[in-house]
Amino acid sequence: MLTPDRLxxxxxxxxxxxxxxxxxxxxPMQCMAVAKLPEGPDWEYEVKLDGYRALGIKSAxxxxxxxxxxxxxxxxxxxxxxxxxxxxDETVIDGEIVAxxxxxxxxxxxxxNHAPHExxxxxxxx
Numbered sequence: 001m002l003t004p005d006r007l008x009x010x011x012x013x014x015x016x017x018x019x020x021x022x023x024x025x026x027x028p029m030q031c032m033a034v035a036k037l038p039e040g041p042d043w044e045y046e047v048k049l050d051g052y053r054a055l056g057i058k059s060a061x062x063x064x065x066x067x068x069x070x071x072x073x074x075x076x077x078x079x080x081x082x083x084x085x086x087x088x089d090e091t092v093i094d095g096e097i098v099a100x101x102x103x104x105x106x107x108x109x110x111x112x113n114h115a116p117h118e119x120x121x122x123x124x125x126x
Contacts, residue, residue, distance in 0.1 A: 050108040051098035
């Protein structure tokens with residue numbers, strides 16, 4: 001789990017050469033309902049947490065936190081957006097914004113109705 005402080009700490013350890021193209025919004029792959037799950041070593045699965053799918057984008061010194069539909073989440077979740085500032089330019093991280101209740105369960109209600117001083121938000125890298 002990447003809290004804003006942990007994301008900053010991880011970002012400071014990442015060094016990579018500058019890419020040839022600026023980072024930009026890329027529509028994330030959507031879930032697909034199937035009757036039977038695929039099997040085999042080429043498949044990976046992730047736990048579905050009750051949150052917002054988001055992309056953290058650092059490009060040309062600026063940071064944006066975008067929904068899977070391209071909506072800007074930067075103003076709604078400013079602490080998470082600021083946590084991407086130490087990343088190298090032209091970085092995109094796909095993840096999910098999640099709020100946890102008092103017993104550690106994901107809570108979409110808390111996420112939707114969060115007040116920044118009351119709820120700790122986590123950005124989970126997918």
